[in-house]
Amino acid sequence: MNxxxxxxxxxxxxxARKRQSFIAMLGVIFGIAMFxxxxxxxxxxxxxxxxxxxxxxxxxxxxxxxxxxxxxSVTSTWLGNDTAKMIVVHHPRPxxxxxxxxxxxxxxxxxxxxxxxxxxxxxxxxQVFFNYGPVQLNGVLDGVNILEEARLFSLRERMMTGRAxxxxxxxxxxxxxxxxxxxxxVVRGDLVTLATPAxxxxxxxxxxxxxxxxxxVDNIKAYVSLSGVQxxxxxxxxxxxxxxxxxxxxxxxxxxxxxxxxxxGYKSEDWExxxxxxxAGNLIRDTLTWVVSLTLLTVAGFGIYNIMNMVIxxxxxxxxxxKAQGFDGRDILTIFLSQSLVIGILGALAGLxxxxxxxxxxxxxxxxxxxxxxxxxxxxxxEIKYYFFGAGFGMLTTFVAxxxxxxxxxxxxxxxxxxx
Amino acid sequence: MxxxxxxxxxxxKFFRQPEPFQVxxxxxxxxxxxxxITIIGKSGCGKSSLLYLLSTLxxxxxxxxxxxxxKVTGLNEHALxxxxxxxxxxxxxxxxxxxxxxxxxxxxxxxxxxxxxxRQQIEHNAMERLEQMEIRGLASKPSGKLSGGQQQxxxxxxxxxxxxxxxxxxxxTGNLDSTNTQIIFNIFHQLAQEGNxxxxxxxxxxxxxxxxxxxxxxxxxxx
Numbered sequence: 001m002n003x004x005x006x007x008x009x010x011x012x013x014x015x016a017r018k019r020q021s022f023i024a025m026l027g028v029i030f031g032i033a034m035f036x037x038x039x040x041x042x043x044x045x046x047x048x049x050x051x052x053x054x055x056x057x058x059x060x061x062x063x064x065x066x067x068x069x070x071x072x073s074v075t076s077t078w079l080g081n082d083t084a085k086m087i088v089v090h091h092p093r094p095x096x097x098x099x100x101x102x103x104x105x106x107x108x109x110x111x112x113x114x115x116x117x118x119x120x121x122x123x124x125x126x127q128v129f130f131n132y133g134p135v136q137l138n139g140v141l142d143g144v145n146i147l148e149e150a151r152l153f154s155l156r157e158r159m160m161t162g163r164a165x166x167x168x169x170x171x172x173x174x175x176x177x178x179x180x181x182x183x184x185x186v187v188r189g190d191l192v193t194l195a196t197p198a199x200x201x202x203x204x205x206x207x208x209x210x211x212x213x214x215x216x217v218d219n220i221k222a223y224v225s226l227s228g229v230q231x232x233x234x235x236x237x238x239x240x241x242x243x244x245x246x247x248x249x250x251x252x253x254x255x256x257x258x259x260x261x262x263x264x265g266y267k268s269e270d271w272e273x274x275x276x277x278x279x280a281g282n283l284i285r286d287t288l289t290w291v292v293s294l295t296l297l298t299v300a301g302f303g304i305y306n307i308m309n310m311v312i313x314x315x316x317x318x319x320x321x322x323k324a325q326g327f328d329g330r331d332i333l334t335i336f337l338s339q340s341l342v343i344g345i346l347g348a349l350a351g352l353x354x355x356x357x358x359x360x361x362x363x364x365x366x367x368x369x370x371x372x373x374x375x376x377x378x379x380x381x382x383e384i385k386y387y388f389f390g391a392g393f394g395m396l397t398t399f400v401a402x403x404x405x406x407x408x409x410x411x412x413x414x415x416x417x418x419x420x
Numbered sequence: 421m422x423x424x425x426x427x428x429x430x431x432x433k434f435f436r437q438p439e440p441f442q443v444x445x446x447x448x449x450x451x452x453x454x455x456x457i458t459i460i461g462k463s464g465c466g467k468s469s470l471l472y473l474l475s476t477l478x479x480x481x482x483x484x485x486x487x488x489x490x491k492v493t494g495l496n497e498h499a500l501x502x503x504x505x506x507x508x509x510x511x512x513x514x515x516x517x518x519x520x521x522x523x524x525x526x527x528x529x530x531x532x533x534x535x536x537x538x539r540q541q542i543e544h545n546a547m548e549r550l551e552q553m554e555i556r557g558l559a560s561k562p563s564g565k566l567s568g569g570q571q572q573x574x575x576x577x578x579x580x581x582x583x584x585x586x587x588x589x590x591x592x593t594g595n596l597d598s599t600n601t602q603i604i605f606n607i608f609h610q611l612a613q614e615g616n617x618x619x620x621x622x623x624x625x626x627x628x629x630x631x632x633x634x635x636x637x638x639x640x641x642x643x
Contacts, residue, residue: 005532009518016520321516324477325530325578326505328498415478418512418590419468 028347036355143229162208340402509579
C-alpha cells in the first residue's frame with residue numbers, strides 16, 4: 001500500500017505501541033458508549049413520562065372559561081361618573097352563563113381543514129354521581145363522539161374489557177374507567193344510574209372498561225355518547241363545551257393554540273402551558289444527561305492529550321531527525337495529529353457499537369410490573385442523530401486533544417535536540 | 421571539479437542564554453564540489469554550531485549562506501525543509517534511526533519524502549546503498565536491533581539516498597569503538613573518492629588527517 005510517507009510514519013508508530021494506543025482509545029470508547037447509552041435511556045424515559053402524562057391530555061383544549069372579570073361595566077354608561085350614585089359590589093358572583101361554545105360545529109369544521117391537525121374531538125362534560133346499589137361515587141361524565149375520542153387518546157389500546165365502538169351500537173351504553181368500575185363493582189352488561197348535580201338521573205349500561213394507567217382518570221371518568229350527556233343535561237344537540245385537538249406534531253401546539261384563541265375567541269390551552277412540569281422534567285433530565293456525557297467525552301479527550309504528550313516527549317529525537325531530513329512543521333503536525341485522529345475515529349466507532357449494545361441490552365430488561373405500568377421493558381429510544389452527534393463530538397474532542405501536543409511537536413527546534 | 425557548492429559570508433551567531441555570548445565570529449568559508457573537509461577544534465569552539473548553521477537547521481544567525489548557487493539565508497521553514505531533503509545528507513554522532521522502522525524503511529523515508537521516484541525504485545536504490553555499506557543482509561531487521569557500528573552505516577546509507585549535493589557529519593565516529601571507527605573512516609574516504617562533497621566535524625585527528633582540507637576553529641573563528 002502506497003500511503004503518503006507522513007501517514008506511513010504515523011501508522012507505524014501507532015502500531016509500535018498498541019497497548020498505549022488502545023488505552024487511549026478505551027477512554028474514547030467508554031466516553032461515547034456512555035453518552036449513547038445515557039442519552040438513549042433518558043430520551044426513552046422522557047418519552048415514557050410524556051406519553052403517560054399526556055395520555056389523557058389533548059394537545060390543544062378549546063373551551064369557554066368562566067369569566068369573573070367585570071372590569072368592563074355598563075355602570076358608567078348609565079350613571080356617568082357620579083360616584084354618589086354608585087353602589088359598590090364586592091365579590092360579585094359569576095353571572096349565569098351558558099358554558100357552551102356557540103359556534104362549535106363551525107370551529108370543528110374549520111379545524112378539520114387544517115393540514116397539521118390529526119383529530120378534532122368535541123366534548124360535553126359534566127359532574128355526575130354514579131349510583132350502583134348503595135354505592136354513590138362522584139365522577140366526570142364525558143359525552144363524546146367515540147370514534148374521534150378513540151383516535152385522540154388511543155382508546156382502543158386502553159380498553160380493558162369490551163370495545164370502544166360498543167358505544168355506537170348499544171342504546172345508552174357507557175364506558176367506565178377501570179378503577180371506577182372496580183369501586184362500583186360492575187362488569188360489562190350491568191346497569192349504572194347517573195345523577196347530575198341539577199338532579200336529573202339516567203341509567204346506562206356498561207359496555208366496556210378502559211384504563212389510562214392514571215388513577216386520576218381511571219377512578220373518575222366515564223364515556224357516553226354526546227347525545228347521551230345532552231339528554232342528561234337537557235340541552236340541545238349542538239350544545240358542546242369543549243373541543244380537543246390532536247396535532248400531527250405535538251410541538252406545534254403552542255403556536256396553533258394562540259391562533260385558535262385569536263380566531264375563535266375562546267380559551268385555547270396547549271399541553272405545554274397546562275403541564276409545564278413535563279417540559280421542566282424533560283429539560284432537567286436532558287441537562288443532566290448532556291452534562292454527564294460531555295464530561296465523559298472531555299475526560300476521554302484529556303486521556304488522549306496526556307498520552308500524546310507522553311509520546312511526543314519520548315519522540316523528541318525522532319522529530320529532530322525527521323526535521324533534519326526535510327520534514328517541516330506541517331509534516332510533523334500531520335504525523336502526530338493523524339495518530340490522535342485514528343485513536344479518536346476507531347474509538348468513536350467502537351464506542352457507538354458498545355453504546356448501541358448497552359442500550360439494546362437495557363431495552364430488553366423487563367420493567368418491574370405494577371397495576372398502572374404499561375411498560376414491559378426499560379424505555380430506550382434508538383435515534384440515529386445521537387449516534388452522529390456522539391461520533392462528531394468524540395472526534396472533535398480527540399482533534400482538540402491531538403492538536404495541542406502535535407503543535408508542540410511541530411515547533412520542536414531540531415538543533416536544541418541534536419546538540420544535547 | 422572547481423565548482424563551488426557552498427559559500428558562507430561573514431556568519432556570526434550569538435547565544436542569548438544563559439548569558440549573551442558570541443559563539444561564531446564573522447566566519448567566511450567556501451566549499452568546492454567534491455571536497456572532503458573536516459572541521460576540528462576544541463569542544464566549545466563553535467564547530468558544531470557552524471555545522472548546524474551551514475546545514476540550514478539553525479536559522480538564527482547573521483551573515484549569508486548560499487548552497488548549490490541558491491541563497492538559503494532568509495528562506496522560510498517549509499522551503500528550508502525541502503532544501504535539506506533534496507540537497508543535504510546528515511550523519512550524526514548518535515545514529516538517530518527511527519526505532520519503529522526496519523533498516524530499509526529508515527533509508528527509504530527521506531526519498532519517499534522527496535517523492536520523485538516510485539516506491540519500487542526507492543527500494544531498489546536503498547538496497548544498492550546497503551550493498552555499498554556491505555550490510556545488505558540487515559535490510560529487513562528492525563533498526564533498534566542493530567549494533568552501533570551497523571546503525572551508523574545505515575545512517576550513512578540514509579544520508580546518501582537522495583544523492584545530496586553535500587553530506588554533513590557531526591562527530592560520525594564519536595560514539596563508536598575503534599574497529600567501527602575504522603570502518604566508518606573507510607566509508608567516508610571511499611565516498612570522498614567517489615566525488616561526494618563531505619563536511620564533517622570531528623575531534624579525531626587521524627580522521628581529519630586523511631581529508632582534503634582541515635578547518636581548525638578556535639574561539640568562534642577559523643584559525
